[in-house]
Amino acid sequence: MILNPSANSVVVLDFETTGLSVAQGARAIEIGAVKLVDGEVVDTFQSLMNPGVLVDSFIEDFTGISNEMLSTARANEEVMASFAQFIIGSHLLAHNASFDRSFLDAELARISRTREADFMCSLLISRRIYPDLTSHKLSSLVAAKKINHHGVFHRALADAEMTAALWQVMLADLSQQYGINRPTVEMMLGLQKQPKAKVSRFLAALE
Template sequence: MPSSADSIIVLDFETTGLSPQQGDRAIEIGAVKLHQGEVIDRFQSLMNPGFRVSGFIEGYTGITNNMLRSAPSCAEVMDQFADFIQGSNLLAHNASFDQRFLDAELALIRRDYAGKFACSLLVSRRLHQETSSHKLGDLVKYHQIENDGVFHRALADAEMTARLWQVQLDALKDKYAISQPSFELMAKIAKTPKASIEQMLRKEALK
């Protein structure tokens, strides 16, 4: 049975850099659990990567070495987070980045998950081809999504991504009369060439 696109866990990592393969680690995780479009649970924690973060990352995220000194270890936080995401599909903005860190951090503690990932950035590139930028902050501004101006902190970005996802689901309803898109359809949209998206969705609406 297809799973509903509006019942999902939206997550965001803040990290020490771009690549877990080069030794970068997660320093914050934020996530919201959606059920039928409503936030029913949240998860947020800083985590101590075991080394000092750069001045650039401190400035970019607002997460300082001082804050991380007393934070729980990555292993402790990720063990709790693995429990939180069991049984759910997952969503992130630029999901390949967050999935890399999720996979790397969970591999270190021998935990896993069964859910699949969707990417709101790839969906945006197909449903809103008219926008010049698909960065989260720019899309929040473009769609006039209510926000408190906080970006590059994990829970705030997860909340914004969840609101953007709802805009995308509403766009399918308004433009194509697809009122309850499945998670599988959203994943298919993300992989469909931009030039073919209109035809694919019009065909989907007739099902």
């Protein structure tokens, strides 16, 4: 499968989970995703998923997802089989991607699937191109860049939609400030790995 190399044609995804760490047994309970092609939203994916374990009161309060809601949701394995089809041909993007990557890989492994795509991280990249901001949380960046939103965070599709909107602003800023008009996934992966002291030189070399 040939993956689209454009940084503006990606699947932006977000998980809600029972905890912070796959290694400690946490499972996914919701996934939301936005498919971008040339910067336009062409499809979305959203589903609660039932991992067969109970959600504690902290997670219920944090996400608004209750055990009652999950009791009628499709099993994780069924949802992930559908999502594996949804992401075919697309690279991936998430805010704090290491978190979402770990859950995606773990849930795919449960159905004997793997991802082909690379994972870009809007959190890491925002730290490189907006070094003067005091916070790079999704909600803080959305507020700083004056992106319209419905005030809903910590639900998977809403966060994926906000990350997709933020990504468009970030790419526009790269174009305006550095003349990078056709960023590739390879470029953005390189940017997110740069030490902060070398970011300006890295970006100047891409102009």
